[in-house]
Amino acid sequence: MTTESLESRVEKYFASGAAAVGDAAAMDAFDELRAALEAGTLRSAEPDASAPTGWRVNAWVKRGILLGFRLGTLTEMNGVHPAGGSILSFVDKGTYPARRFTPEDGVRIVPGGSSVRSGAFVARGVVMMPPAYINAGAYVDEGTMVDSHALVGSCAQIGKRVHLSAAAQIGGVLEPVNASPVVIEDDVLVGGNTGVYEGTIVRRGAVLAAGTILTRGTSVYDVVNGTVLKATAAMPLMIPERAVVVPGSRAVTGGFGKQMGLSMYTPVIVKYRDEKTDLSTTLEDLLR
Numbered sequence: 001m002t003t004e005s006l007e008s009r010v011e012k013y014f015a016s017g018a019a020a021v022g023d024a025a026a027m028d029a030f031d032e033l034r035a036a037l038e039a040g041t042l043r044s045a046e047p048d049a050s051a052p053t054g055w056r057v058n059a060w061v062k063r064g065i066l067l068g069f070r071l072g073t074l075t076e077m078n079g080v081h082p083a084g085g086s087i088l089s090f091v092d093k094g095t096y097p098a099r100r101f102t103p104e105d106g107v108r109i110v111p112g113g114s115s116v117r118s119g120a121f122v123a124r125g126v127v128m129m130p131p132a133y134i135n136a137g138a139y140v141d142e143g144t145m146v147d148s149h150a151l152v153g154s155c156a157q158i159g160k161r162v163h164l165s166a167a168a169q170i171g172g173v174l175e176p177v178n179a180s181p182v183v184i185e186d187d188v189l190v191g192g193n194t195g196v197y198e199g200t201i202v203r204r205g206a207v208l209a210a211g212t213i214l215t216r217g218t219s220v221y222d223v224v225n226g227t228v229l230k231a232t233a234a235m236p237l238m239i240p241e242r243a244v245v246v247p248g249s250r251a252v253t254g255g256f257g258k259q260m261g262l263s264m265y266t267p268v269i270v271k272y273r274d275e276k277t278d279l280s281t282t283l284e285d286l287l288r
Contacts, residue, residue, distance in 0.1 A: 006033060007060045010029055010060055010064040010067060013025075013030075013067055014063040014064065014066065014070075021070060021071060026071060027071055033067075033068075037061070037119045037120070037137060038099070038118065038119060038120065038121055040121040040139065042058075043121075044062050044155040044157075045057045045058060045155065052235065053180070053235060055157070055201065057181070059177045059178045061137070062155060062177045065137045065155070065174060066174055066177070068096060072094045072095030072096060073093065074092070075092065076089065077090055077092060096117050098115050098117060098118070099116040099122075107126050108126070108127045108128070109128045110127070111130060112130025112131055114128045114129070115131075116128075116133075116134045117134065118136065119137055120134045120137065120139075120152075121138070121139045123144075126140050126144050126146065127145045128146045129146065129148045129150075132149065133151050134146065135152060136154055137154045137155035138152045138155060138158070140152060140158045141158060141162075144159070144163070146164050147164055148166045148167070149166055150166065150168045152170050155173055156170045156172055156173075156182045157184065158170065159185045159204065161186060161187050162190065165210070166192045167192055168190045168191070168194045168195075168196075169195040169197075170182050171197035180199035183202065184196065184202045185201070185205075186205070187205045188203075188207070190208050191209045193210055194208045194209075195213045195214070195215075197216075198216035200214045200237045200238070201238045202238075203241040203243070205241050206242060207242075207243070208245050209244070213265070213267070214239070216236060216237060220237065220267045220268070221250070221266055221268045221269065222268075222269040223268060224270070224272060225269075229269075239269075242272045242273035244273055245267050245268065246268055247265065247267060247268075249264060250263060250264055
């Protein structure tokens with residue numbers, strides 16, 4: 001089946017609403033979509049040099065993922081723990097069981113509670129430290145490290161050789177279906193307890209220091225270039241290539257806030273990645 005044929009069927013069954021439940025043809029269309037997502041041949045968003053952001057959202061793919069939730073029913077699922085012995089038991093929509101990997105997949109999942117939901121692509125060379133979670137529709141490319149307590153949300157796009165440090169949170173997006181997912185491009189370092197949400201795009205080679213929070217409503221102050229980066233109605237927040245972003249603050253300049261000496265959180269670009277910054281990240285190779 002061609003992508004165009006699959007798109008047509010997904011759109012048809014999504015539009016039919018509750019009438020699609022129990023329809024074997026609708027389930028066949030969803031199963032095909034889920035398999036393509038897991039194989040990485042289909043993505044909820046993909047690079048597109050002609051798009052203003054450099055990324056194109058495939059809204060119909062997200063509708064297909066939502067179709068899977070509509071078609072699924074709560075099911076008790078069991079499986080042998082990857083380390084052997086104990087049995088895992090959980091309840092979820094039967095259309096989204098946990099993925100299972102073999103050594104041939106080239107994915108390293110360290111024991112201790114990590115899970116990858118069906119419909120997520122995980123490339124060879126990815127390492128997951130426990131516990132970590134990758135949700136449906138996500139795309140995690142080669143050589144990426146998903147560290148302890150890290151989350152890759154639904155439809156998030158993670159590039160090659162990214163390090164998602166401990167407790168990093170990459171937000172998901174399914175609705176509204178035309179909304180852009182979070183994109184972390186190649187060779188980005190995401191520090192511990194960092195949160196990237198609401199369609200933010202982090203360009204290749206950037207470094208987000210521990211504790212940095214980026215949302216659609218966040219203003220980022222670039223002290224190197226003397227500019228302020230913001231999302232607009234048409235464009236998400238975008239962090240430039242090789243930018244080094246740290247948590248900062250700025251003073252409240254009026255009213256009660258000024259009287260009390262208050263300040264507000266804001267991320268700050270303090271430099272752009274150079275040879276010295278790169279040397280500080282060579283530990284990545286040893287960890288792999």
